[in-house]
Amino acid sequence: MSTISHNGTPLAEIIKCVNFAAVKHKNQRRKDPEQTPYINHPIGVAFLLVEGGIDNLAVLQAAVLHDTVEDTHTSNEELVREFGPEVAGIVAEVTDNKSLSKEERKRLQIVKAPLASQEAKLVKLADKLYNLRDLDRATPFGWTPNRVNEYFHWAAKVVAGCRGTNDFLEKELDKLFAKRKVAI
Numbered sequence: 812m813s814t815i816s817h818n819g820t821p822l823a824e825i826i827k828c829v830n831f832a833a834v835k836h837k838n839q840r841r842k843d844p845e846q847t848p849y850i851n852h853p854i855g856v857a858f859l860l861v862e863g864g865i866d867n868l869a870v871l872q873a874a875v876l877h878d879t880v881e882d883t884h885t886s887n888e889e890l891v892r893e894f895g896p897e898v899a900g901i902v903a904e905v906t907d908n909k910s911l912s913k914e915e916r917k918r919l920q921i922v923k924a925p926l927a928s929q930e931a932k933l934v935k936l937a938d939k940l941y942n943l944r945d946l947d948r949a950t951p952f953g954w955t956p957n958r959v960n961e962y963f964h965w966a967a968k969v970v971a972g973c974r975g976t977n978d979f980l981e982k983e984l985d986k987l988f989a990k991r992k993v994a995i
């Protein structure tokens with residue numbers, strides 16, 4: 812896979828992604844009681860990949876951009892134009908179709924995980940690790956303990972389809988599953 816940037820140096824491309832995502836998510840907050848700025852999540856997902864030893868530029872860019880198409884007014888064509896087809900392709904793989912019911916979206920994540928590229932599996936694992944750590948830290952506004960528990964069990968099924976991709980991320984996820992007594 813190419814680690815050559817679309818336009819500028821790799822560092823410039825990462826900064827361009829962070830700026831693009833920050834502008835797109837500027838009015839969004841996380842669901843935690845502190846209403847953390849949403850941009851903390853995509854930056855944190857990219858940092859988990861760095862902690863996992865990933866230095867593939869396209870994967871790190873896709874991590875920063877991973878929720879832009881799903882959760883903001885951003886099209887995949889825009890990502891192709893700005894960041895090239897490789898980055899846009901990884902984001903497309905981890906983007907849910909919001910026109911489907913929540914139940915169907917959740918089902919499709921489990922079904923599609925094993926078929927995803929290695930690059931998309933990396934972003935998926937880091938995304939799940941970030942969200943599960945967040946859930947472990949603080950319960951989102953309005954979530955019951957049962958909903959938290961169900962999210963952990965569902966996430967374990969998605970993670971199962973991404974295994975064999977990154978030791979660090981999978982071990983960190985397994986610590987959380989063990990703590991919550993979720994079978995893996």
Ligand SMILES: Nc1nc2c(ncn2[C@@H]2O[C@H](COP(=O)(O)OP(=O)(O)O)[C@@H](OP(=O)(O)OP(=O)(O)O)[C@H]2O)c(=O)[nH]1
Nearest residue numbers: 840841842843852878907913939941942943945946951962
């Ligand atoms: N744990 C946690 N999650 C939060 C928080 N704020 C926003 N989220 C987002 O909520 C989503 C999980 O909530 P759900 O009820 O299962 O999904 P929904 O938003 O699509 O209805 C995740 O979106 P997603 O990126 O689509 O992930 P996923 O559902 O594909 O895992 C996660 O990023 C927070 O404070 N804590």
